[in-house]
Amino acid sequence: xxxxxxxxxxxxxxxxxxxxxxxxxxxxxxxxxxxxxxxxxxxxxxxxxxxxxxxxxxxxxxxxxxxxxxxxxxxxxxxxxxxxxxxxxxxxxxxxxxxxxxxxxxxxxxxxxxxxxxxxxxxxxxxxxxxxxxxxxxxxxxxxxxxxxxxxxxxxxxxxxxxxxxxxxxxxxxxxxxxxxxxxxxxxxxxxxxxxxxxxxxxxxxxxxxxxxxxxxxxxxxxxxxxxxxxxxxxxxxxxxxxxxxxxxxxxxxxxxxxxxxxxxxxxxxxxxxxxxxxxxxxxxxxxxxxxxxxxxxxxxxxxxxxxxxxxxxxxxxxxxxxxxxxxxxxxxxxxxxxxxxxxxxxxxxxxxxxxxxxxxxxxxxxxxxxxxxxxxxxxxxxxxxxxxxxxxxxxxxxxxxxxxxxxxxxxxxxxxxxxxxxxxxxxxxxxx
Ligand SMILES: [Zn+2]
Numbered sequence: 001x002x003x004x005x006x007x008x009x010x011x012x013x014x015x016x017x018x019x020x021x022x023x024x025x026x027x028x029x030x031x032x033x034x035x036x037x038x039x040x041x042x043x044x045x046x047x048x049x050x051x052x053x054x055x056x057x058x059x060x061x062x063x064x065x066x067x068x069x070x071x072x073x074x075x076x077x078x079x080x081x082x083x084x085x086x087x088x089x090x091x092x093x094x095x096x097x098x099x100x101x102x103x104x105x106x107x108x109x110x111x112x113x114x115x116x117x118x119x120x121x122x123x124x125x126x127x128x129x130x131x132x133x134x135x136x137x138x139x140x141x142x143x144x145x146x147x148x149x150x151x152x153x154x155x156x157x158x159x160x161x162x163x164x165x166x167x168x169x170x171x172x173x174x175x176x177x178x179x180x181x182x183x184x185x186x187x188x189x190x191x192x193x194x195x196x197x198x199x200x201x202x203x204x205x206x207x208x209x210x211x212x213x214x215x216x217x218x219x220x221x222x223x224x225x226x227x228x229x230x231x232x233x234x235x236x237x238x239x240x241x242x243x244x245x246x247x248x249x250x251x252x253x254x255x256x257x258x259x260x261x262x263x264x265x266x267x268x269x270x271x272x273x274x275x276x277x278x279x280x281x282x283x284x285x286x287x288x289x290x291x292x293x294x295x296x297x298x299x300x301x302x303x304x305x306x307x308x309x310x311x312x313x314x315x316x317x318x319x320x321x322x323x324x325x326x327x328x329x330x331x332x333x334x335x336x337x338x339x340x341x342x343x344x345x346x347x348x349x350x351x352x353x354x355x356x357x358x359x360x361x362x363x364x365x366x367x368x369x370x371x372x373x374x375x376x377x378x379x380x381x382x383x384x385x386x387x388x389x390x391x392x393x394x395x396x397x398x399x400x401x402x403x404x405x406x407x408x409x410x411x412x413x414x415x416x417x418x419x420x421x422x423x424x425x426x427x428x429x430x431x432x433x
Contacts, residue, residue: 004174004317005152008141012166013134020164022128027159029064029127031105033075034082036060041083042099049080066127074108094294104158106169111153119145122168124157133166144172176319181272184323184373187262187311188276188330188365191287191303194258195405197366198265198419204362204405205258205413209303210287212254217295220245255302257414259310265419267318274373275308276327325372327365334359335367363405 015023037056046052053076060072086100113125120137123130149172156169188195191210196203223245227238266273290296315322334341334352341359343350348361 001175001177002316002319004176006144006149006172008144008170008172010138010141010168010170011136011160012168013136014164015133015166017164019131019133020159022126022131023124023157023159023166024161026067026126027105027107029067030071030075030107031102033060033064033072034079034105035102037075037079038082038086038102039099041079042086045087047080047084047087049077052076052080052083064127068113068125068127070110070112070125071107074110074113078108092293092297094297106156106158109155109157114155116151122155133168135168141170149174174317176317178319178321179270181270181321183269183271184274184370185262185266185269185271186274186366186369186373188362188369189304189307190362191299193362194262194307195362195366196262196265196419197363197370198269198271202360202363202366202405203419204360204407205261206407206409207254207258207303207307208410209255209306210299213299213302214295216245217298254410254414255306255310256314257416258307259314261413261416261419262311263314263318263320264417266315266320272321272323272373273311273315274323274325274369275311276330276369277324278304278308278327323373325369327369330365330368330372331361333364333368335364335371360405 037052037060040056041047041052046055053073056076057072060075061069064071082100082102086095089095109124115123117123117132119135121132121134123132152171152173154171158167158169160167183199186197188197193207194205196205220242223241224238227235227241231237262273265271287296287299290299312322314320332340334355334357336357337352337354339352339354341350341352341364343361350359350361350364351357352359
């Protein structure tokens with residue numbers, strides 16, 4: 001069984017001035033605690049919530065005795081994650097700041113600080129007692145409620161001061177059981193595409209992650225420079241434009257789309273998904289040509305880590321098992337002859353040194369990931385799978401064959417729900433290389 005969570009944003013109704021001002025005060029105190037705790041945590045290199053709480057609980061309590069005591073707990077948790085990610089960036093040399101800036105604050109709530117009051121209202125504990133807050137539930141919210149998801153005890157609240165509304169982030173939880181796989185679907189990800197091998201056929205999904213990340217990076221930089229010059233570094237206009245840019249980027253996020261197709265296909269076939277285990281040196285190898293450290297980090301996070309995380313998240317939701325295998329040499333050995341493949345000057349097509357057949361690099365990687373999983377190099381022992389539909393002897397090879405994937409451009413696949421659509425669609429666009 002695994003626990004699947006989804007966060008849903010719900011707005012409150014417009015609150016009376018008197019009630020909203022309580023939340024403004026609450027947010028002020030909460031922010032102040034987090035600001036102080038962050039300084040302390042970063043200065044003393046504390047990443048653990050428990051340690052922070054042990055060291056600072058008394059002091060914070062005495063600072064705001066009127067606040068329900070659990071706000072100190074949640075402020076410590078909030079701080080813990082902020083300090084952790086900041087110290088990590090610092091360690092990687094990705095920030096020049098001494099301390100993280102506490103700009104946006106959402107108030108973290110635990111099970112002592114809020115209660116649901118039916119499905120259309122909640123109660124929040126404040127320094128003035130319990131405050132009832134009506135919700136404006138939407139379609140997506142009801143979908144979770146009606147499909148048997150339960151509300152988790154954690155929630156976050158942000159203030160929309162312009163509209164006198166609270167923005168509440170609720171978490172829905174579901175327990176899902178993993179199925180026993182009947183076969184494997186392997187996935188090779190690089191900075192520009194994701195290749196999926198299903199029943200002996202390789203599909204290359206173009207993702208253009210590198211281009212997207214670079215495009216966003218430069219657009220962001222341009223906006224920053226222009227608005228810094230016009231209005232100064234901390235202007236309201238600039239923040240607004242930057243937020244818009246971020247939202248646009250989120251909407252275009254195709255990693256969820258690719259994850260959806262991969263996971264649904266695996267689910268329909270009851271296959272496990274094979275992914276490569278990503279290590280640190282993998283990151284530097286894959287995109288080492290990019291000189292800018294920060295940019296390299298971003299591209300790695302968006303393409304490799306991002307797609308993997310999205311696949312993992314979706315897989316948990318559907319109960320699809322995920323197997324990790326060692327990615328070493330996956331594109332270097334011919335899966336049919338177990339012999340080195342030679343690629344000449346940066347080409348993605350290589351020739352097997354024994355059979356002489358041509359291979360596409362990403363297809364080779366997929367086959368080798370699959371073979372590693374079948375041999376039990378992964379975290380899943382093959383014996384536990386029982387029976388497999390994929391037969392190793394089905395690996396295609398012949399001296400003339402180009403093991404060419406079916407290439408699918410973003411515009412083509414982005415609206416698909418699963419690969420079944422392609423398999424039934426007579427005209428996928430094969431590109432001859
Ligand atoms: Zn070969």
